[in-house]
Amino acid sequence: MNRNMLIAGGGIAGMAAGFSVARAGWQTTVFEQAAEFSEVGAGVQLGPNVTRILQAWGLGDALKQVAAFPAGLHARSLATGEVLATLPLTDAVANYGAPYVTLHRADLHGLLLQAAAGEGVQVHSDAVVHRVFQTSDTVTFDVMQHDQLRQHTAPASLAADGVWSRLRQQLLGDGLPAFTGHIAYRALVAQADxxxxxxxxxxxxxxxxxxxxxxxxxxxxxxxNVVCLAEGRLLDDDANNLLALQTWNAKKSETQTLAELHHALRGACAPLTDLMSACSDWRLWPLCGRPAMQGAHEHVQDRVALVGDVAHPMLPYLAQGAGMAIEDASELALQLRDATAEDVPQRLQQFAQARWSRNARVQARAVRNGQIFHATGPMRMGRDMGLRLMGARLMDVPWLYRYCSA
Known part of the structure; x- marks a missing residue:
């Protein structure tokens, strides 16, 4: 029985899906366009909805080796430094059965890559999936690898090639992502320094x-890990240039970056100003995305499933971008565990129905959080008062953290 799956994209979404589906008995092959995996990116936060899955996959011990386990999440005033409210993160195990962790994106990716290799997942680097073709029975990828075009065919495939996915454009034809008006400035500093x-x-x-x-x-x-998220605009040349939006950080000097940070954080309290001054080598990402998912068709087209940022790019204001990709991977494996090649379209539709509305809800909540975090005037005063009065009850998200796909 042919239970092969092709995956375009070897980031967190692709590696998590490759590993999870391999555990469900499928032979998975991942095509990653980068020539080698690097330390691109900074930190990620994983709530108990995600660490529960990693533990179920047998990766709990590996996670402990690279993650931090913060005791609390403190909501503070940028202007005064006042702690408005604290969510005790050590309660996550008691409340939700799994911990809340923070870790470097490269460490999470490395953990998944090693686990995938252990399950026999084949990973091809410097391999760009240019096109996807479908028949009633198969999916074919056109892959450019080492300057040679090859075709690979299987009964099922995944598009996990990120927010700028080529395959989404072919499958859905719904245009490119749009700049959200938000820019992330990210830095990493050794605590000893x-x-x-x-x-x-x-x-x-x-x-x-x-x-x-x-x-x-x-x-x-x-x-x-230190991240400043600010509302801003792009230069006209950048806003109209797809390549510029993907590599915009390379166009900023340290002086320009610091000037932008100083403007975004004008009026900040002394401890925060000191922290920002202690950081260097800032990297910039203009945040690009799409509206919240509108239906199951954005997750599945016949024998191709769209996962992670391909289907549902997330603003980082709920810290669930990597988490939703891992949830997708878990649900895929659940649906495909005993599937045959003939079952694939139906099983992928079941996956889409199980996932799209949750992903849409998380996308919408992230947007709303951004509005709250960046509030001005009366809304800001109401936010601060609400946090002082309600504390952890306002910060906890039970509907998010209680998720279980099995």
């Missing part, structure tokens, strides 16, 4: 007007 009062093993969210900063430990707590 920070003065004692700036070191932290917790998550902090410093909320201001049209900007906020989040910081949390990664690499077992040895480094601090």
């Amino acid at each position: 920070l003065p004692m009062h700036l070191r932290s093993q917790d998550v902090s969210v410093w909320m201001g007007s049209k900007a906020h900063v989040v910081s949390y430990p990664v690499r077992g707590g040895e480094y601090l």
Whole structure:
């Protein structure tokens, strides 16, 4: 029985899906356009909805080796530094059966890559999937690898090639992602290089007007991940240039970046200003995305499933981009566990029906959180008062963290 699956994209979504589906008995092959995997990106946060899945996959011990386990999430005023409310993250195990962790994106990817290799997943680097073709029985990828065009055919495939997916354009034809008006400035600093009062093993969210900063430990707590998310605009040349939106960080000097950060965080309290000044080598990403999912068709087209950012790019204001990709992978394996090649279209439709509305809800909540984090005027005062009064009850998200696909 032919139970082969082709996967376009070897990022977190592709590797998680490749590993999960291989565990369900499928022979999976991943095509990644990068020549080699690198340390691109900074930190990720994984809530108990995600760590529960990693534990079920037998990756709990590996996660402990690279993750940090923050005790609390502190909502702070960017202007004064006041802690408005704290969500005790150590309660996640008691409340939801799994921990809340923070880690470097490359460490999460490496963990999944190693696990996938252990399940026999084949990974081809420097391999670009240019086109996808379908018949009633098969899917074919046109893959350019080492300057040679080859075709690969299987009964099932996944598009996991990121927010700028070529395959989504072919399958859905719904245009390119749009700039959201939000820019992320990211830095990583060794805790040993920070003065004692700036070191932290917790998550902090410093909320201001049209900007906020989040910081949390990664690499077992040895480094601090610092991200400033600000509302801004792109230069006209950048806004009209697809390549510029993907590599825009390379066009900014340190002086330009620091000037933009200073403007975004004007009026910030001294501890936050000190923390930002202690960081260097800032990397920039203009955040591009799509509206929340409108239906199951955005997850599946016949024998091709769209997963992760291909289907549902997330603003980072709920810290669930990687999490939803891993949830997708878990649900895929559940649906395909005992499937035959003939079952694939029906089983993928079941996957789409199980996932699209949750992903849409998380996308919408992330947008709403961004509005709250960046509130101005009366809305900002209401936000701060609500946090002071309701504390953890306002910050907890039970409907998100209780998710279980099995």
